Amino acid sequence: MSLYHEAAKILDDVRGERVSIKSLVYGRKDWKTDSKTLFALATEAAKWSKVLSEVLERSGVLKVEKQLKPTLAVVLVHDLFLSKRGIALPASHGLNLAVSKHKVRLSAELTKARLRRGFATLDALRASINGRTSGPSGSDSGLIPENSVLAKRPRWIRINTLKTTLAQALASTFAEYEQVSRLSDVLEAPPRDAKILHIDEHIPDLIAISVGIDLTTSKAYRAGELILQDKASCFPAYLLDPQPGDGDVIDACAAPGNKTTHLAALSTTLPGETCNRGSENRVIACEKDATRSETLRKMLLLAGADRVVSVKARQDFMKMDPTTPEFANVKALLLDPSCSGSGIVGRDGVGIPIHLPNVDAEEGDTNVGRKRSKKRKRGRDDDPKTIPSEEDTAHTVDMSEEQPNIEEGEKLKSRLANLSAFQLRLLEHAMSFPTAQRITYSTCSIHAEENEHVVIRALYSAVARKCGWRIMKRHEQVEGMQRWHLRGHQNAVGVAFTALANEPGIDAEPLRPSDVAEVAEACIRCDKNGKDGTMGFFVAGFVRDVGPHLARLDAVHETAAQSAEADVDDWSGFDGD
Numbered sequence: 001m002s003l004y005h006e007a008a009k010i011l012d013d014v015r016g017e018r019v020s021i022k023s024l025v026y027g028r029k030d031w032k033t034d035s036k037t038l039f040a041l042a043t044e045a046a047k048w049s050k051v052l053s054e055v056l057e058r059s060g061v062l063k064v065e066k067q068l069k070p071t072l073a074v075v076l077v078h079d080l081f082l083s084k085r086g087i088a089l090p091a092s093h094g095l096n097l098a099v100s101k102h103k104v105r106l107s108a109e110l111t112k113a114r115l116r117r118g119f120a121t122l123d124a125l126r127a128s129i130n131g132r133t134s135g136p137s138g139s140d141s142g143l144i145p146e147n148s149v150l151a152k153r154p155r156w157i158r159i160n161t162l163k164t165t166l167a168q169a170l171a172s173t174f175a176e177y178e179q180v181s182r183l184s185d186v187l188e189a190p191p192r193d194a195k196i197l198h199i200d201e202h203i204p205d206l207i208a209i210s211v212g213i214d215l216t217t218s219k220a221y222r223a224g225e226l227i228l229q230d231k232a233s234c235f236p237a238y239l240l241d242p243q244p245g246d247g248d249v250i251d252a253c254a255a256p257g258n259k260t261t262h263l264a265a266l267s268t269t270l271p272g273e274t275c276n277r278g279s280e281n282r283v284i285a286c287e288k289d290a291t292r293s294e295t296l297r298k299m300l301l302l303a304g305a306d307r308v309v310s311v312k313a314r315q316d317f318m319k320m321d322p323t324t325p326e327f328a329n330v331k332a333l334l335l336d337p338s339c340s341g342s343g344i345v346g347r348d349g350v351g352i353p354i355h356l357p358n359v360d361a362e363e364g365d366t367n368v369g370r371k372r373s374k375k376r377k378r379g380r381d382d383d384p385k386t387i388p389s390e391e392d393t394a395h396t397v398d399m400s401e402e403q404p405n406i407e408e409g410e411k412l413k414s415r416l417a418n419l420s421a422f423q424l425r426l427l428e429h430a431m432s433f434p435t436a437q438r439i440t441y442s443t444c445s446i447h448a449e450e451n452e453h454v455v456i457r458a459l460y461s462a463v464a465r466k467c468g469w470r471i472m473k474r475h476e477q478v479e480g481m482q483r484w485h486l487r488g489h490q491n492a493v494g495v496a497f498t499a500l501a502n503e504p505g506i507d508a509e510p511l512r513p514s515d516v517a518e519v520a521e522a523c524i525r526c527d528k529n530g531k532d533g534t535m536g537f538f539v540a541g542f543v544r545d546v547g548p549h550l551a552r553l554d555a556v557h558e559t560a561a562q563s564a565e566a567d568v569d570d571w572s573g574f575d576g577d
């Protein structure tokens with residue numbers, strides 16, 4: 001069996017048997033193709049299956065090439081357009097010919113599918129599909145575990161209070177939904193038909209509905225009133241708790257902008273309210289990547305956050321000078337840097353919904369062997385939408401790398417070491433903003449190296465000690481986060497501290513067991529694929545009591561200058577996210 005037949009078989013089995021791609025690939029030893037290649041193609045084709053099914057249906061190719069089964073067509077078309085090497089078969093091979101001879105038509109449909117989702121380039125669409133999903137993600141961009149029993153998740157929707165209120169949304173878009181008090185009722189509901197809704201008990205203005213319901217065509221979604229955002233991804237802005245009038249907030253790694261719009265909503269007074277602490281806050285959104293900066297702008301515009309947020313597009317956060325007057329009113333920073341993305345559902349092939357083309361579907365406007373219908377109205381294809389797609393926004397999530405997270409051993413260890421060094425540098429830079437009093441640090445990673453270890457290193461860094469940064473303890477956290485049950489791993493905190501204390505030249509005071517417990521308790525985790533219906537996530541808060549420490553401004557300035565000048569080797573993580 002060829003690579004393509006084997007990958008198609010895996011997709012068929014995943015749909016039929018409801019198991020993960022990973023367990024199918026690695027659970028059998030008799031594949032002819034090497035496991036890594038097979039896993040990569042099956043996972044990528046699954047992620048792209050929604051787009052590719054649309055392309056195949058609209059082209060009508062399957063009606064002509066009857067020997068191509070839908071899954072086989074999806075994996076072949078994936079490689080035709082999305083693999084650098086193209087289809088890994090000789091040009092004269094029957095399977096290659098069956099799709100390659102329709103390349104022009106398929107390519108036209110792929111372009112239309114991309115434009116319908118509002119992406120200017122294939123790379124932008126790719127970044128969204130990889131990133132999300134979560135998001136746009138997806139946290140939800142196609143990685144919704146609609147057809148998986150292993151990963152039950154709801155569709156999380158944050159009501160955008162910059163544009164509407166929860167009460168208004170319940171009375172309009174969700175007027176026909178029955179409210180249920182338990183999230184499990186939503187998770188157990190039949191995917192498509194159940195109009196039931198759960199109001200989240202931790203994050204204000206967040207609701208969960210059945211994952212099978214697509215709201216992206218609803219008026220409210222298109223008006224920017226609803227934001228598809230995983231519950232875990234709402235933790236950082238909520239934990240940072242910016243109040244109207246408190247001062248400016250920096251979102252250091254902002255695109256695609258789910259947390260930025262959340263910050264904007266939290267720091268803005270609602271219509272009819274007045275801000276009694278002086279002027280409203282400004283949110284400063286910094287994003288290094290050019291393409292993602294454009295997605296960020298688009299999302300801010302749609303969410304009505306552009307009036308509150310100033311965008312620093314193509315801006316490396318490490319190169320922002322904390323001492324410039326522009327940042328003199330910055331009181332809080334949200335740091336959500338690139339990470340391994342190991343908490344994102346679907347990275348291991350679990351829970352990726354696989355869409356297949358319907359062979360009998362009506363073709364689009366580029367029918368194979370048919371003339372264009374004169375009756376066809378001008379519409380979707382002629383009018384590329386400017387609204388960020390579900391992949392774009394839902395993924396919110398916070399994606400990172402392009403390849404599934406399947407490395408093990410030394411390779412994974414070295415990648416995590418690089419990532420955590422990069423994340424720590426960004427966190428230390430955030431700590432060097434002279435007037436800042438609160439920081440949240442988050443990742444969508446399940447690895448302690450990117451989470452508790454970074455927190456401990458940051459707490460014992462020179463800048464934290466000079467400026468008086470400490471962990472935001474559980475009892476100091478905003479109410480919903482105090483109640484959240486999953487906390488940091490004590491063992492990971494202890495290991496990180498021991499490693500640090502043993503490093504030559506590190507003057508770390510001994511950490512008592514009660515301190516280890518307190519730091520772990522202060523950290524917040526979310527389980528991937530657990531009963532909470534979230535992706536894997538980590539967030540911790542840092543606070544600084546300004547009084548005595550403002551007297552140390554000189555020290556902060558000095559640290560900031562050193563940080564800006566330091567030879568940052570510019571590890572940018574996996575900016576495919």
Ligand SMILES: C[S@@+](CC[C@H](N)C(=O)[O-])C[C@H]1O[C@@H](n2cnc3c(N)ncnc32)[C@H](O)[C@@H]1O
Nearest residue numbers: 253255256257258259288289316317336338398
């Ligand atoms: C995990 S994503 C952020 C997701 C975002 N917070 C959200 O919720 O929509 C990380 C982002 O940081 C950006 N980034 C990485 N290094 C950066 C740096 N040094 N300065 C600014 N942005 C950076 C990446 O391009 C990527 O868009």
